[in-house]
Amino acid sequence: MSETVPDLVTMLTELIATPSVSCTAAHWDQSNLNVINKLESWLSSLGFKTEIMPIPGHPEKANLIATLGSGPGGLVLSGHTDTVPFNAELWNSDPFQLTEKDNRFYGLGTCDMKGFFPIAIEAARKFTDQALQQPLIILATADEESSMNGARALAEAGKPKARYAIIGEPTSMRPIYMHKGMMMESVRVTGSAGHSSDPGLGSNALDAMHSVLGELISFRKELQRDYQNSDFKVSVPTLNLGCIHGGDNPNRICGACELEYDLRPLPGMSADLLREAVFKRLSPLAEQFNVEIKAESLFPGIPAFHNDKHSELVQTAEKLTGYQAEAVAFGTEAPFLQDLGMDTIVMGPGSIDQAHQPDEYLAFDQIKPTVAILEQLIAKYCF
Known part of the structure; x- marks a missing residue:
């Protein structure tokens, strides 16, 4: 089945080329449905059961819940499909064209955070022909950069359900167990x-x-x-x-x-x-x-997030990455997934220093190590 799914770089190229800006200013705000549909096509081809969840009151926005396997536990790999607005005149390349230079991939959303999806899918490929004992769920959300409406809709719907969740925001693969509210x-x-x-x-x-x-x-x-x-x-x-x-x-x-x-x-x-x-x-x-x-x-706000520094997932992530869990000032969707009962951390490739900046990039040397760590996490929590 996996032959119908593009390779990692092709997936990243297509995602970067698909605009999905979310913004509180109406003239900037865009639908994320084209991104959701691409991800749904790739994941369903890999054997995932997919559900596209429209966001109430926003027919042009949706979440995607893609599930491989079944059971009461399992692992969620989560990311948001939207990007922030941008100043094209400040970029040295087309924000919507994946550009390779200096061992980096440049493009709007490469690190924050469309780049996480091809990496998560690449890690999942290894397991598509195996019988998982617990589900692997790849979650793609809407409007993280503006309203968190996608994550709020999930929390209100009470899904997805799993035991562990990793939000792949750019942290240079350092596990984050706590962040401030906003x-x-x-x-x-x-x-x-x-x-x-x-x-x-x-x-x-x-x-x-x-x-x-x-x-x-x-x-x-x-x-x-x-x-x-x-x-x-x-x-x-x-x-x-x-x-x-x-x-x-x-x-x-x-x-x-x-x-x-x-x-x-x-x-x-x-x-x-x-x-x-x-x-x-x-x-x-x-x-x-x-x-x-x-x-x-101006918007409902993001709750502060605080996981137990000694939780199972935090300790596992520390062992796999070699980094101690940290706290950060920026907000994420973590408190919404934690409210669904999951042991949750924030951990993904790329640096937050590149997020929301002209010439945003994802360094090549972040990709293979992230795939390897995600493969180990899937093996641990889905079998």
């Missing part, structure tokens, strides 16, 4: 405009926003005083003031102003409680400045 929030201040010659003719949203900024900076200091985890390179929760927009002319009282910020909590910190704390701090400013203050989430 919240993207906005604060909108609405005052009333008027002629700048008389401040009493309006309520200045920028004046109020100045105090909003002060409260958030004070809140950040308190969080970093009260919460630390030395396993992280940045050991404290971070709050980044990302962008601000307001007003329209120097001689008008600013009628509206909006701030967007990013908050990355440590494991054990509740996003809902953090939002509640921000609301309590900002609410008194509305009366003080005679404005309306509205705090909203």
